[in-house]
Amino acid sequence: MSRFALLGLSPLVLAASVSAQATGAPTDQAAHQGHGMSTMPMPVPVPVPAPAPVDPHAGHDMQGMEGMTMPEPPITPAPVTAAVHAGATGPSGTDQEPGSASPPPIASDRPADRFYDPEAMAEAQATLLGEHGGMTFHKVLFNLAEYQARNGRDGYRWDASAWFGGDINRLAIKSEGEGSFGEPIDHGEVQALWSHAVDPYWNLQGGVRRDFGRGPDRTYAVLGIEGLAPYWFDLGASAYVSTKGDVLARIEGDIDQRITQKLIVQPRLEANFAAQDIPENAIGSGLSNLELGLRLRYEVAREFAPYVGVSWDRKFGDTARYARVAGEHVSSTSFVAGIRFWF
Numbered sequence: 336m337s338r339f340a341l342l343g344l345s346p347l348v349l350a351a352s353v354s355a356q357a358t359g360a361p362t363d364q365a366a367h368q369g370h371g372m373s374t375m376p377m378p379v380p381v382p383v384p385a386p387a388p389v390d391p392h393a394g395h396d397m398q399g400m401e402g403m404t405m406p407e408p409p410i411t412p413a414p415v416t417a418a419v420h421a422g423a424t425g426p427s428g429t430d431q432e433p434g435s436a437s438p439p440p441i442a443s444d445r446p447a448d449r450f451y452d453p454e455a456m457a458e459a460q461a462t463l464l465g466e467h468g469g470m471t472f473h474k475v476l477f478n479l480a481e482y483q484a485r486n487g488r489d490g491y492r493w494d495a496s497a498w499f500g501g502d503i504n505r506l507a508i509k510s511e512g513e514g515s516f517g518e519p520i521d522h523g524e525v526q527a528l529w530s531h532a533v534d535p536y537w538n539l540q541g542g543v544r545r546d547f548g549r550g551p552d553r554t555y556a557v558l559g560i561e562g563l564a565p566y567w568f569d570l571g572a573s574a575y576v577s578t579k580g581d582v583l584a585r586i587e588g589d590i591d592q593r594i595t596q597k598l599i600v601q602p603r604l605e606a607n608f609a610a611q612d613i614p615e616n617a618i619g620s621g622l623s624n625l626e627l628g629l630r631l632r633y634e635v636a637r638e639f640a641p642y643v644g645v646s647w648d649r650k651f652g653d654t655a656r657y658a659r660v661a662g663e664h665v666s667s668t669s670f671v672a673g674i675r676f677w678f
Contacts, residue, residue, distance in 0.1 A: 481673025537562030582610035603628040619653020
């Protein structure tokens with residue numbers, strides 16, 4: 336290494352100094368001779384930040400190491416909107432209790448009245464309101480309308496219901512009975528009931544029932560409930576008190592089991608009870624009779640379905656004793672064929 340490098344002088348700087356001496360040009364040192372440098376501000380050195388220390392574990396996955404579980408980031412709860420909060424404080428939709436609260440006031444500032452006859456617009460609004468609330472409906476259903484062949488005799492049977500009204504209150508009419516062709520009706524009844532919805536699936540019913548057929552006619556006060564139970568069972572239970580003080584009760588139910596969209600099996604059960612013996616009507620106390628049925632129908636249309644099936648009926652207790660005294664069968668099995676229809 337040359338001595339100039341040892342002195343920290345660059346060869347270019349040295350060459351420039353030699354050239355200046357040779358030409359007589361003043362060097363920087365000579366140019367600044369006689370100048371007072373003590374009053375000139377000296378440049379302040381800018382501090383250079385020290386490099387950050389290198390993390391020796393950078394890029395290493397520490398989650399799998401024992402005892403090195405990383406903390407989970409805090410979870411910020413989502414804001415609860417007013418609608419969600421309102422829905423969480425009570426039931427909604429069909430879970431709400433049925434009631435008769437007044438509807439909101441009808442808007443009276445119809446903009447269309449500026450361009451059309453207000454009377455015509457009022458009539459159109461009345462039609463609109465009638466089609467979107469407070470409407471009346473009706474339905475007539477013959478669940479059973481059938482021919483029966485039992486114990487060597489040809490007979491008939493019907494079980495029908497109808498209702499007319501709105502979503503909460505309705506007038507319900509029910510009728511059922513049976514008999515043999517060419518003979519008086521064995522038993523028949525008609526019920527007129529007021530039906531009130533106490534739940535989206537259940538109706539409380541009350542009214543009167545009138546019996547006719549063999550034996551003295553009877554009139555009963557009726558109190559019952561009917562509706563749709565879980566798994567689509569149609570169930571009904573009623574209690575009857577006659578003008579003579581006779582107390583009866585009935586439980587009935589059925590369910591539609593679809594084999595295909597048109598082929599349906601309907602199991603059916605009906606049980607009748609009495610609180611006391613009623614000899615004039617050949618009814619004994621306790622469980623008076625039980626009926627089990629199984630019918631297979633084919634829906635040509637939803638409203639029209641022919642069917643075939645079998646029905647088994649059995650009398651119990653004193654009711655069976657009354658039947659034996661009258662020379663009747665205590666138990667019978669019937670083969671049935673009929674039509675189920677509604678409109």
